[in-house]
Amino acid sequence: GRAGVSLATLLVLADGRLPAGGHAHSGGLEAAVAAGRVRDVEDVGEFLRGRLATSGLVCAAFAAGACARTEKCFDLDAGLDARTPSAALRKASRAQGRALLRAGRAMWSMPAIGRDPHHPVALGALAAAAGLGPLEAAVAAAHGAVTGPAGAAVRLLGLDPYAVHALLARLAPDVDRIAARAAARANDPVDELPAAGAPLLDIGAELHANWEVRLFAS
Incomplete structure (x- = not known):
């Protein structure tokens, strides 16, 4: 770890047992399973690599x-x-952000970053x-991008x-690589931050939101 940074604190932040509602979301996996695109462990691996x-x-x-800039989170x-x-x-991102802030305020003194921030914004503010x-913060976000759907699988x-x-465990080096790439952009203007799209996740989320019966909120 870097000087002055507590790895134990990072583990608290990235722990799937944090009472922030993450267990209620599949990261798009439930829709992918229903569509027949994910059926076994190998498919789950491909899904996680794409999502990451x-x-x-x-x-x-x-x-x-x-x-990096807690006081300028609105942009x-x-x-x-x-x-x-x-x-x-x-909607799902803001719901998770709201729940994460509630958990975060019970642990640390949090700045005002808005009532219902997106989950990554809440996560970054909480990390700070x-x-x-x-x-x-990037490690925790990248880690959650794969562990949430993996648990749902x-x-x-x-x-x-x-x-x-x-x-x-095999994906861990990819998580590290993505986190390092993301962290290197932390101070970039908002319009220059990554904007990688996943159209199937977007389409699946819209379909999933209209299901009458589902195991996960998203």
């Missing part, structure tokens, strides 16, 4: 940016709106409040959890 390279990179860059929030074509995904830097497909965690 697109929405994972964007979330990591915006989390790093929010951590980042608007930038994420512009990068999220799906209204359902915007915890004494972490942009790289750690076990529930949706009845997969072997050992096999799924082995997959996450």
